[in-house]
Amino acid sequence: MRKLKFMAMLAIAAALVMGCAAPAKGGTVNATLTEMKIALDKTSLPAGPITFVVKNSGTMEHELVVIQTDLAENKLAPDVEEPGKVDETGNVGETGEVKVGESKTFTITIPAGHYVIMCNEVGHYAAGMHLTFTVN
Numbered sequence: 001m002r003k004l005k006f007m008a009m010l011a012i013a014a015a016l017v018m019g020c021a022a023p024a025k026g027g028t029v030n031a032t033l034t035e036m037k038i039a040l041d042k043t044s045l046p047a048g049p050i051t052f053v054v055k056n057s058g059t060m061e062h063e064l065v066v067i068q069t070d071l072a073e074n075k076l077a078p079d080v081e082e083p084g085k086v087d088e089t090g091n092v093g094e095t096g097e098v099k100v101g102e103s104k105t106f107t108i109t110i111p112a113g114h115y116v117i118m119c120n121e122v123g124h125y126a127a128g129m130h131l132t133f134t135v136n
């Protein structure tokens with residue numbers, strides 16, 4: 001009897017722990033792309049599902065790429081196969097091309113760390129479309 005009560009309590013405790021085991025956190029980042037700038041409404045968020053809402057308010061096609069890297073935002077290596085672009089090693093998510101006036105949204109669950117957010121249309125990274133983003 002005593003053992004049964006213990007088992008019941010154990011089951012309740014396990015249920016409580018499992019219910020709390022997956023803290024969502026994360027959040028939403030609103031990004032606006034123009035020539036030649038990326039504007040973010042926040043540059044850090046807690047780890048968890050992060051939704052990027054990306055609007056192209058410029059006059060040409062842009063994109064938004066999230067790179068996990070220890071490199072500084074302006075130190076990504078050139079892409080040897082595509083001149084004018086940078087190497088996307090560490091790419092954890094991106095919009096693909098966003099046409100003028102369009103918005104695209106994507107959600108990624110990324111661990112704490114240092115990220116670079118950039119546009120990899122030819123020449124845009126070099127022209128200044130890059131920022132540091134931190135996940136805590």
Ligand SMILES: [Cu+2]
Nearest residue numbers: 062119121124
């Ligand atoms: Cu661009």
